[in-house]
Amino acid sequence: MFTKLQPKENIQKYIDGLQLIGSLSRLSSESSIPYLYYRIAERLFCSSFKAKDFSRSDISIDAKKDNIGIGLKTFLAGNNKSFQKIAEFNKEQSNYNPLKLKDKIIQISELRNKRIEFTKRATEIENSIYHCVVREQNKFKIIEEKLDSINIDRIKNIKENSGSIKFDDGINEYSFLISKSTLTKKFQTSSYLFEIEIDILEDPLRDLHNFFKTKLFEKSLIKTETIYLPLYGRDKHVFEKSGLNQWNADGRKRDPNEVYIPIPIKIHKYFPNFFPPRDQQFNLKLPNDKNLLSKVCQDGSKALMSYSNRDLGQWILRDVLKLEEGKILTYKMLEELGIDSVRIDKYGNNDYEINFAKSGSYEEFITDLENNNT
Structure with missing residues (x-):
């Protein structure tokens, strides 16, 4: 195959x-x-x-x-x-x-x-x-x-055993482990x-x-750094007029795809040189291998945006999440997909890569940083 x-x-x-x-x-x-x-x-x-x-x-x-x-x-x-x-x-x-x-x-x-x-x-x-x-x-x-x-539509043979629920869909057999909230599939080997x-x-x-x-070996090390950013604001809330809903903010007329990913102040505290200076462009590679010219902006460099303020929103809101224009993104929508953060990897001075990360990734990342620093 x-x-x-x-x-x-x-x-x-x-x-x-x-x-x-x-x-x-x-x-x-x-x-x-x-x-x-x-x-x-x-x-x-x-x-x-x-x-x-x-x-x-x-x-x-x-x-x-x-x-x-x-x-x-x-x-x-x-x-x-x-x-x-x-x-x-x-x-x-x-x-x-x-x-x-x-x-x-x-x-x-x-x-x-x-x-x-x-x-x-x-x-x-x-x-x-x-x-x-x-x-x-x-x-x-x-x-x-x-x-x-x-x-x-073809789910059948649902049987609850001690600690698991087995079922199939006519093609594959599955078992849901209740205590671990884990779905498993049977592989025929x-x-x-x-x-x-x-x-x-x-x-x-x-x-x-x-x-x-x-043998003689030459060490070839590529220096990289990694951070995690939340796709939400305080209290696990995607605010209706900022962040991934920035398009809905008051004031000037905005493009329906205008969004930014929040950069919490703790990221700047622990990684003061991770991003270039405010408004300086850099390359951000997406999971589909496309590149976005991007920047950090706003007071305190609190926002990660595409250089064209519509490109990042076009990718996240329309291409990936399939939200209709004008629909507010909520934390529950992210939770259903099992993601609420992104991982940013840095390669060199001007090249970065973004990938989605499972729910809780940003919080775990910050907790580890604070524990290590104490």
């Missing part, structure tokens, strides 16, 4: 990388089943296939290649029918908990589908798949299958694209030590 259509040299690079990482399994495990940390699997996949890495963006995919979105998984084969996490709905519990069993599953499914559609709009993908590295004794198996929305034999080194520490002592 994806991997077999890639250039042979890229496939071989990926296989070589998996064999290398798998061979080092005894750095962390004594098992004959090779170990693969999911973050390494994500980096290796994106590097091998020259895919865009979304693994830190808290959306429904982890990578993008051309117009295909890819959800990346790595897990044990088990009995070849493994339920794996595909979404989490902690913040939405108050909405679905009071509902009856079927209504609860329908609402959870609707939330899942909204996030998939949001991801499609934000990254401009047309199709999505799962790419899984399944771990077995001395081997990895690669499987791929469609990343489907849930067909709500008996058929696969190809398998990779893994020779696990007996003493990888020794082998690494010998290798690095006999």
Whole structure:
């Protein structure tokens, strides 16, 4: 579905990388089943296939290649029918908990589908798949299958067990884990694209030590910084006349797409040189790989805007959130999508990248900063 259509040299690079990482399994495990940390699997996949890495963006995919979105998984084969996490709905519990069993599953499914559609709009993908590295004794198996929305009209076989609710839509089987507010999907792993034999080194520490002592390496470090910004104001409220609703402010006539992302004073306190000076333009790369000329502006440099005051709003409000002109954005709308923040990565002095982040990301970021500084 994806991997077999890639250039042979890229496939071989990926296989070589998996064999290398798998061979080092005894750095962390004594098992004959090779170990693969999911973050390494994500980096290796994106590097091998020259895919865009979304693994830190808290959306429904982890990578993008051309117009295909890819959800990346790595897990044990088990009995070849493994339920794996595909979404989490902690913040939405108050909405679905009071509902009856079927209504609860329908609402959870609707939330899942909204996030998939949001991801499609934000990254401009047309199709999505799962790419899984399944771990077995001395081997990895690669499987791929469609990343489907849930067909709500065909939901059936709803059964509540101890701690979970199972159901299917005629295509996929799902299980909702009540205590963790987590939706899982059954992956069939008996058929696969190809398998990779893994020779696990007996003493990888020794082998690494010998290798690095006999090779010369040049360190090439790219200095980057990362911050998180809220898409809301105080008390988790998207104000009706500022921020992402700036178009609705009083005074002069405004473009219906005029918005800004708030930059709280704490960001300037901890990262005084993260952004260029006020009104100085810089490049802001979007998840769809397009670039916006952007700036910080307003008193205290409290606003992140596109240089043309309509471009950022066109992207967030119209292209991604699909809000009609004149409709007020609320925090509840963001909450339903599981996002309320953005992550800004800085590369060099003038290049930045923006990605959506899960609900609570800004607050967690600030809490960590304040704890570290005390």
